[in-house]
Structure formats: structure tokens, C-alpha cells
Amino acid sequence: MAKTALITGITGQDGYYLSKLLREKGYQVAGLIPPQRQASVAKLGELANQIKVCPVELTDSKALLQVVAQLHPDEIYNLAAPSFVPDSWKDPLGTLDLVTGTATRLLDAVREVGIPTRFYQASSSEMFGNVDRDPQDENTPFRPKNPYAAAKLHAHWTMVHHRSRYNLFACSGILYNHESPRRPPSFVTRKVTLTAAKIKLGLSDRLEMGNLDAKRDWGYAGDHVEAMWRMLQADEPEDYVIGTGKLHAVRELVATAFECVDLNWEQYVQVNPKFFRPDEHFQLVADPTKAKTNLGWEPQVSFEALIEKMVKKDLEYLQAKNF
Ligand code: GDP
Numbered sequence: 001m002a003k004t005a006l007i008t009g010i011t012g013q014d015g016y017y018l019s020k021l022l023r024e025k026g027y028q029v030a031g032l033i034p035p036q037r038q039a040s041v042a043k044l045g046e047l048a049n050q051i052k053v054c055p056v057e058l059t060d061s062k063a064l065l066q067v068v069a070q071l072h073p074d075e076i077y078n079l080a081a082p083s084f085v086p087d088s089w090k091d092p093l094g095t096l097d098l099v100t101g102t103a104t105r106l107l108d109a110v111r112e113v114g115i116p117t118r119f120y121q122a123s124s125s126e127m128f129g130n131v132d133r134d135p136q137d138e139n140t141p142f143r144p145k146n147p148y149a150a151a152k153l154h155a156h157w158t159m160v161h162h163r164s165r166y167n168l169f170a171c172s173g174i175l176y177n178h179e180s181p182r183r184p185p186s187f188v189t190r191k192v193t194l195t196a197a198k199i200k201l202g203l204s205d206r207l208e209m210g211n212l213d214a215k216r217d218w219g220y221a222g223d224h225v226e227a228m229w230r231m232l233q234a235d236e237p238e239d240y241v242i243g244t245g246k247l248h249a250v251r252e253l254v255a256t257a258f259e260c261v262d263l264n265w266e267q268y269v270q271v272n273p274k275f276f277r278p279d280e281h282f283q284l285v286a287d288p289t290k291a292k293t294n295l296g297w298e299p300q301v302s303f304e305a306l307i308e309k310m311v312k313k314d315l316e317y318l319q320a321k322n323f
Contacts, residue, residue, distance in 0.1 A: 004028045004071055008058060008102060009079030010051065011040045013182040014122070018077060018225040019047050025229075030071055032056050032064070032080075058102040061109075068109040068117070075232050076110065077120045078103050081152070084186050085126060086277070088148035099151035100158060107162040107170065118232040119170040121159040124152045125217070125243065125284045127174065135287035137241050138174070145279060156239075163237055171231040173224075176243030176286045179306060180221040181313035188250060189218060190314075192257045193307060197314035199268055200261035206268050210275025212251040215282045217243040220301035220309075230295040243286025244299045256304055260311040 005022050009015050010031030019029050033041060035055040041048045054071075056063040058080055068076075081099050082088060088095040103121055110117045126149035127142045144150045156172050163170040183190040188210075198204035219242075227242045258265035291297040301309070 002026050002028050003074040004030065005075045005077060006030045006032065006054075006067070006071055006073040007077045007079060008032045008106070009081060009122070011037075011043045012079060013180055013184075013221050014079050014178070014225055016044055016047065016182055017180065017222045018079070018228060019044060019051060021222075021225055021229060023047065023050055028052065030054055030067075030073070032058060032067065034058065058098060058105070061105045064105050065109040065112060068106070068115075069113045072113070072115050073117050075118045075120065076106055077122070077228060078106055078155075079122045081122065082148065084184070085146060085148045088146055088151070092147035092151075095147050096151045096154065099148070100154040103155035104158050107159060107168065110168060111162065111166050116169065118237070119159070119168060120228050120232055121155060121170065121172040122228075123156045123172040123174045123239070124149065125174060125176040125241075125286065127153045127156060128284060131283055134283040135245060135285045137287040138239055138290055160239075169232075169237045171234075171237045172239040173228050173231055174239065174241045175224055175227075176217040176219060176241075176284065178219045178221040178224040179310065181310050181317075182221070183310075189253060189307070189310060192254055193310035194314045196257040196261050196263070196265075197311055197318055199263065200315065201318055203318065206270055207254070207265075208270050208272040208275065209250065209254065210272070210277065211280065212249065212254065212269075212271065213282070214250045214277075214280060215247045215285075216250075217245065217247055217285045218253070218303055218306065219244045219299050220306045223299045223301055227291055227295065227297045230291075230297050234295060238290075238294070240291045240295070241286050241288055242291055242297070243288055244303070245286050245288055246303065247283075247285045248303050252303075253307065256307045257311050260308050261315070
């Protein structure tokens with residue numbers, strides 16, 4: 001019989017790539033979407049009509065319990081989060097409720113219904129925050145530096161406690177930045193690829209950037225969701241650091257994107273202090289050895305190939321919009 005997976009945050013970037021992967025593997029896929037945002041399932045494009053939409057507020061414990069009791073999902077992937085980190089300062093309590101509250105309510109539902117559901121918690125490299133060593137692995141201490149990271153850490157520990165106390169199959173994937181053509185333009189990769197494509201097509205004439213020396217471990221979202229799935233197929237529930245293990249500077253990102261459209265970035269890029277972030281950490285880089293050893297997981301798409309993929313899609317998108 002086909003397996004069933006239940007996903008929160010299904011209309012986001014990772015929700016799309018994970019749904020695609022699971023459908024290819026023959027899963028029935030259901031997504032928890034707040035009732036007033038049901039129409040957002042359209043964001044899943046060609047996948048939208050292959051998904052069962054469960055209109056439920058993630059803050060509604062009773063409704064979540066009902067869905068879990070009805071669906072008896074084999075796997076739950078808890079991806080829902082306000083993904084743009086700086087926004088969490090505007091609403092720390094709302095961030096905590098969405099991130100930690102949803103994880104806790106879903107774990108409680110699994111425990112109460114008493115089914116052997118496997119649970120994936122989307123954790124984040126942001127939990128490492130103020131790092132004193134690089135690269136980071138599963139034993140690196142957490143020092144979160146913003147409300148988003150603190151909420152993710154709370155959810156992570158809640159999952160760990162449920163796993164040990166109730167013997168649930170629950171895992172946490174500590175993911176580093178992962179990008180794709182589906183990344184919103186508030187993120188630096190998509191901002192750069194979209195603007196490079198616009199400049200190429202004569203739709204813009206400059207790109208205003210923040211700190212060009214900032215560095216990130218950027219991977220491809222399609223690779224990272226594969227790791228999520230592999231974690232839930234393992235013999236034992238364990239937590240994993242998932243990233244490429246390679247750091248690239250924003251400057252390299254900009255140069256690579258402009259190279260894809262045969263332009264010299266230095267003619268178009270202006271640095272604007274408005275985009276600088278206070279209190280930045282530049283040494284967040286993964287040591288994904290455990291994922292490679294235990295899960296056989298390795299990133300397949302290089303940094304350069306990822307940026308090229310994004311620029312190409314942005315050119316296609318803009319051309320389709322214009323004509
Ligand atoms: P984050 O790792 O979740 O914060 O992902 P982002 O894509 O938003 O930012 C990655 C890095 O790019 C951060 O270190 C920013 O300081 C840096 N950066 C430099 N210029 C920009 C910019 O114009 N926009 C954004 N979003 N980030 C920028």
C-alpha cells in the first residue's frame with residue numbers, strides 16, 4: 001500500500017521539492033494549510049492537484065489531532081516556519097508559537113493517536129548562531145542569536161525529549177541555507193539571480209547589495225529534501241547536520257550570477273549599508289560527514305550549477321511575463 005506523508009509548510013520552497021520527491025516515490029501527500037490560505041496550494045503548480053489539502057490552523061491542537069487520527073500518516077514533515085530570519089524580530093512570540101507550538105502539537109498528536117508515525121523536524125543552522133568552531137556538526141553547542149533561531153532550538157529540544165521519553169521515531173535535520181528558483185527574492189541568492197536576469201533583459205540597471213563579504217554554506221533545496229526523506233527511512237531516529245561543507249561569499253554569488261548572463265558585475269553592483277545586518281555570523285558551515293556515512297547522502301548540485309539553474313529560470317520567468 002502507498003505510504004502517506006503529512007507536510008506542514010507545504011506551499012513553501014521545501015514543501016514543493018519534498019512533495020515532488022514523495023510523489024515520485026509513490027506517496028500519498030497531504031498538506032496542512034490554514035483555511036483562509038487554501039488557495040495558496042496553487043503555488044505548488046503542477047503538483048497542486050496531486051496533494052490532499054487539509055484546511056487546519058497550525059495553532060488548533062484539536063484539529064491537528066483529528067487530521068493525524070484520520071490520516072494515520074506514515075511520515076510527518078514539519079516544515080512550517082517564517083523562513084526569513086530578520087522578520088522574527090518583529091514578532092518573537094508569534095514566531096515561537098508557530099515554530100515550537102506546531103512541533104509540540106504534532107508530536108502530542110502522534111503520541112495520543114498511538115501510531116508508529118515517523119516525524120521530521122526542520123531544524124536550522126541558525127541554531128548554532130554564535131559559533132566558536134567551524135565546520136559545525138551534530139555535537140557543536142547551540143548559541144542562537146535571534147528569535148527565529150531560539151524558537152527552532154526550542155522545537156528541536158521538544159522533539160528530542162519526545163523521542164527519548166515516548167520512544168517516538170523523530171529526527172531533526174539541521175539544515176544550512178538551501179536555495180532554488182523557488183526561493184523568495186527577499187533571500188540574497190534569488191535577489192541576485194533575479195536582478196542579474198532583469199539587467200540582462202534591460203528591465204533594471206543596478207543591483208543594491210549589503211555585505212559582499214558575508215559567507216554562507218549554500219546548497220540546493222532539491223538535494224536537502226532528499227536528506228529529510230532518508231532520515232525517516234533509517235533504522236534509528238537520529239539528528240543530522242545537512243549542508244555542503246563549502247563556504248562562498250556573497251561577492252562570489254554575485255560574480256557567478258552575472259557571469260551566467262555574460263555581464264561584469266562590478267558595473268552594476270552598488271553597496272548600500274541599508275542591507276547590512278548587525279551582529280552577523282559568517283562561519284556557519286556544515287560538516288555533513290554523519291549524513292554521508294549513515295544515510296549515504298551527498299549534495300548533487302554544485303554552487304555554480306545552482307546559481308546557473310536559478311538565473312536560467314529567472315530569465316525564462318521574466319521573458320514569459322513580458323511577452
Ligand atoms: P539567511 O542566511 O537566512 O540570513 O539568508 P539570506 O539569503 O537572507 O542572507 C544571506 C547573507 O547575505 C547574509 O549574510 C546577508 O548579510 C548577506 N547579504 C548581503 N547583501 C544582501 C542583500 O541585499 N539581501 C539579503 N537578504 N542578504 C544580503
